[in-house]
Amino acid sequence: MAKDYYNVLGVDKKASKDDIKKAFRKLAHKYHPDKGGTDESKFKEITEAYSVLSDDKKRREYDTYGQSFPGGGSQSGGQGFGGFDFNGFQQGFGNGGVEFDFGDIFGDIFNGGRGAQSRTPRGRDISIDLEIPFKDAVFGTTRTVLLAKVSTCTLCKGTGAKSGTELETCKTCNGSGRVHETRNSILGQFTSVRACSNCEGTGKIPKEKCTECKGHGVHRKEEEIKISIPSGIDNGEMIRLPQQGEAIKGGISGDLYVKIHVKPHTIFRRDGSNLVMNLSVKLTDSVLGTTIPIETLEGKNLEVKIPPMKRAEELLRVAEKGIPVDGGRGDLIIRLEVALPHKLSSKAKKAIEELRSEGL
Ligand SMILES: [Zn+2]
Ligand SMILES: [Zn+2]
Known part of the structure; x- marks a missing residue:
């Protein structure tokens, strides 16, 4: 066999x-x-x-x-x-x-033959870019965007029929949503199948067309879309909103993809789930130690204790003041910078010179 x-x-x-x-x-x-x-x-x-x-x-x-x-x-x-x-x-x-793959071998002889199978049609996906402030990326936020896209007609709910009127079986395809097309080619006569253009593949046409969408069931309009942005989202991450893309008659809508761009912050930056900031400390404070008030990203006052002789390369870590991720929260990491004075008084200079003679 x-x-x-x-x-x-x-x-x-x-x-x-x-x-x-x-x-x-x-x-x-x-x-x-x-x-x-x-x-x-x-x-x-x-x-x-x-x-x-x-x-x-x-x-x-x-x-x-x-x-x-x-x-x-x-x-x-x-x-x-x-x-x-x-x-x-x-x-x-x-x-x-x-x-x-007939398309591959027969080229345009069969033009569109494969696509006419009974797969549910799906609307186009849309992708948009959205820029949000650093703080909103850390703590999460919601945004409402106005999007011009093909949407399901709210007046006829996508049927394409004028309200109060009915749908009838499409005469072109007898309700199957598909039409057979016979063509002659060098390989002989072929019958191909494609979606019926009269009923847009749905098999039904409205007796009277909806005034809003002219019977298409979908039409282009501006729609407000609420996007909820989770806390801890990072620059470049994508949010997918299922079926918020473009609608299609008799099918399911595509998806909406929102690419997040996070605006850099003047003080804080992100390192995984931690927030990192630089903190300028006076020369004497870095030697003797002190407490410096800072404002956290959420706008709260925080007293940061600088121990004496804290070296710049030793980072200060404030637990759980970082980025909320996976139910927990990262740390706030403070990198110390010793700020040298631009000018020394003769008294200060004398004192420093004394320190030098001490071998410091
Ligand atoms: Zn309509
Ligand atoms: Zn039809």
Whole structure:
């Protein structure tokens, strides 16, 4: 029962993807059922061979396990070959787990054929940039932005029907939401399936169109969107708001992505979950020790005790005054800077000179 796919396509086991494609194209042209008088099963065979050998993963599996690998070509159905119904054909292969890229081989002959499957349509994702102050990034905040985007019409709730009127079955597609299109090509006659443009793939059209959205169910408008920004968010992080992107008729809305840009602070900077600041200390205070009042990021007064002889490279750490993350809070780290006076009085200079003579 096992077929040699390489034999079927008449290519070498080491054939390149390009060679395989060329061989298939040639054979598909020769054996296409609509060419008349040729063997349908032969066409099925070469298509099956191509669907496996054109896919790197499937080809590898086939080379290793032969035709019996799970989801392999042997399970591929032969449905829909009468008249070559494109949709049925795809489903037949779908059952066997073979993803088959017609667009790749037939180019625009099938234009859009794959996209017409019954997948729920999804609106476009939107991404926006949002700049927030450093303090808001640390403690969290909410922002309301005004966004112009395609939204579901609130008047008809997306149905496209004028209020009080009903929807009726689309006559173009008889309610299926899909239309078949038969085209002639060098490979013969093909039937492709695409979403019905009359009902936008929903299968139903309003008897009377909604005045707001002109029957589309969606329309572009400005919408206020509240964005809640969690505490501890870092520069460059992204917030995803599911289904707050663009709406689409008969489908689900895309997502909204908000990229956060944190404005730098003049005093504080971030290091993981810690806040870091520099603190200027007078020469004498750094030697003798002192207490310096500072204002924390949340605006509270804090007395920072500077021990005597504290060296600049030894950091001061105030526990749990940093960035709130994961239910805890980082520390405030203070880096001391000894501030030298710009000018010395003759008295001060004398005192310093005395210190020097002490060997300091
Ligand atoms: Zn409407
Ligand atoms: Zn329709």
